[in-house]
Amino acid sequence: MSTTTAPSAASGSSEPFRHSPPVASSEALRLTPADRRALLHYMLLMRATEERALSLYRQGKVPGSFYDGRGQEAVSVGSAFALGPRDRACILHRDLGAHLIRGVDPGRVLAQMMGRAGSITGGREGNMHFGDRRLGCVGMVSMLPDMMLVACGLALAFQMRGEQRVAMTWCGEGSTANGQWHEAMNVAGVRRLPVVFILENNQFAYSTPNDLEFAVDPVERAGAYGFAGVKVDGNDVEAVFAASAEACERARSGGGPTLIECETMRMHGHGAHDDMRYVPRELFEHWAARDPIDRYEAGLREQGVDTDAMRAAVKSELDEAADWALAQDMPDPATASEGVFADREPVLGDGRAPWSRWEEAADA
Ligand SMILES: Cc1ncc(C[n+]2csc(CCOP(=O)(O)OP(=O)(O)O)c2C)c(N)n1
Structure with missing residues (x-):
């Protein structure tokens, strides 16, 4: 793990740039043998769910295109593993592992891809913009990276209520060129919000490679907004977890936001319709040899x-899960507008993930 450095105006030193002291206690970073098995389990579950969804897509059972996070399993699993049950997650379409860790059942994910009634959105959405709010997951926002601002809003609410909770969100490196990314970074820094930004640098934004995306490594920008930026090997699940656990503790203890850049590779095309012919073979093979699972x-x-x-x-x-999903009905067209407008009180449940390394926070 490396930490970004920013020159200090006073001393000109290049000490690691942190506005707040490192806060991760050894307890927060400690992984038990059961935790390690869980990390592998969720990575395997993410890959298997996406492989199954892809084969359903190829059978014509998934409408539209299909988007996955193959090769990025360590990013979504390692980061979401650091969250507590009452934290909130604004999850990108490459990060199915985060949904699974929050307790979303793979059968409901497959039903979601196929637009079935028994799915997370009851068939109202395709294979990307879903989130089970009863488990603390916010549905993905497609205007990239506007979800970072949603996460800032959640974090601001936690801060104003004095709750020790964290909002985590994920974005691709392509997002770092968009103005909303900078607005989110700015407000997070100004307000010292309890938010963790997971930046998954998977080398390409659609077909645009890193060297046409930015002139400075985006992790360096965290310092410009006044908070910590950390770069990790995104194919090393324990490295992603350690950085995320430290960032969550920093956020919870009032130390403000963290940007974590996870260096990884998108091992499938942008979507199932993309044969990624623009990816040099040597680059693909380099990353294939470093498969996170x-x-x-x-x-x-x-x-x-x-x-x-x-x-x-x-x-x-x-x-x-696949048998269950395939047995689900298509939604009744008469219900198409249900849940679309705010015409009744939302059903939120208690928003707790059923599984977490952490006990319920004291404020919950
Ligand atoms: C504001 C905005 N502009 C364009 C798009 C279309 N679009 C969808 S995905 C994508 C590429 C995103 O690349 P990156 O952020 O690196 O994420 P990756 O797909 O590589 O995970 C683009 C341009 C969008 N969704 N939102």
Whole structure:
């Protein structure tokens, strides 16, 4: 992990740039053997769910195109793993792992892709803009990266209420060229909001490569907005987790926002319609050799974990999920406008993720 440096006006030193002291306690960073198995499990679950969805797409059962996060599993899983049950997540379309960690069932995800009634939005949306608010997930906003501003709004509400909660959101590196990205960074820095920005640099914004996207590494910009920027290997799930856990603790303890740049690679096209012929073969092969799941699985195997059994369990979970999703009805057209307008009180539940490394925060 590296931390951005910004020259200090007073001293001219290049000490790591932090407005707040590092706050991660060793407890926050400690991963138990069960945590490590969970990290691998959720990465496997994300990949298996997306592979299943892709095959349903190829069978003509998923309308529109299909977008996934292949190769980026360590980013969404490692970061979302650091959240507590009452934190909030504004999740990008490459980050299915974050939905799964919050407790969204893979069957409901597959039903979502197919527009079925039993899905997260009840068939009102396709395969991207969904979020189960009862689990603290906000539906994706397609105008990139406006979700960063939504996360800032959530964080501002937590701050005003004096709650020790965190808003986390994800964006691609292409988003860093958009004005909304800079507005979000600015308001987060000015207000010292409890927000964590996960920047997944997957080398391409559609077909535009990094060297045509920016002249400075975007993580450097955090310093310009007055808060910490950290760069990690986005294919190393524990490195992503460590940076995220530290950022969450900083946010919770009043230390303000963090930008975490995760260096990774989008291993599929922009969508299933894109054959990514613009990606140089050597670059693809370089990243293929650093697959986040293969790497982590090899390490756990050495520690004696039976990863074959974990893979088998995920496969049978997906078999069941796909059967369930395929058995769901299409939505009743008479209900098409239900839930579209604010004509009744929203059903929010308590917004808690059922699973978390952390107990309920004291303020909850
Ligand atoms: C404001 C805005 N402009 C253009 C688009 C169209 N668009 C959708 S995805 C995309 C590329 C995004 O690249 P990046 O942010 O790097 O994310 P990635 O797809 O690589 O994960 C573009 C231009 C959009 N959704 N919103």
